[in-house]
Amino acid sequence: MTREDEIQKRLSARTPGRWVKAYPMRWCELDHFPHGKGKCDYQIHSWRLATREVCSVDGQHIIFGNDNGLHVSEADSQLIAHAPQDLEYLLSENARLRDELAEANNAIDDPSAYWSRISSERIKCGGQ
Numbered sequence: 001m002t003r004e005d006e007i008q009k010r011l012s013a014r015t016p017g018r019w020v021k022a023y024p025m026r027w028c029e030l031d032h033f034p035h036g037k038g039k040c041d042y043q044i045h046s047w048r049l050a051t052r053e054v055c056s057v058d059g060q061h062i063i064f065g066n067d068n069g070l071h072v073s074e075a076d077s078q079l080i081a082h083a084p085q086d087l088e089y090l091l092s093e094n095a096r097l098r099d100e101l102a103e104a105n106n107a108i109d110d111p112s113a114y115w116s117r118i119s120s121e122r123i124k125c126g127g128q
């Protein structure tokens, strides 16, 4: 399994949707009273910034706290725990591929300059 496969596996297993560092404020859409008797239609009306809470944009909690502490699913914690190393890896791969693309574009734009540079680099390295 490649590094990209591992990253994709963690992404696929996470709570889906875009994540936001906030929690939703919900109100019942129905014109009835009292609310909260099982017939309500709670919809997201606004978002409040949260210091330690993350939700998906459809209102699912990713990281949340209650009386029993701070909670996050196993799959989401795997993604979060690997995020710094995965992002560093993907950024370095992105930079490497950009360099390769720039070199390929240079070779297309000016093939003779490209081949003379490659040849001189091979001579410096002791290659043939």
Ligand SMILES: [Zn+2]
Pocket: 028, 029, 030, 032, 034, 035, 036, 039, 040, 041
């Ligand atoms: Zn209601």
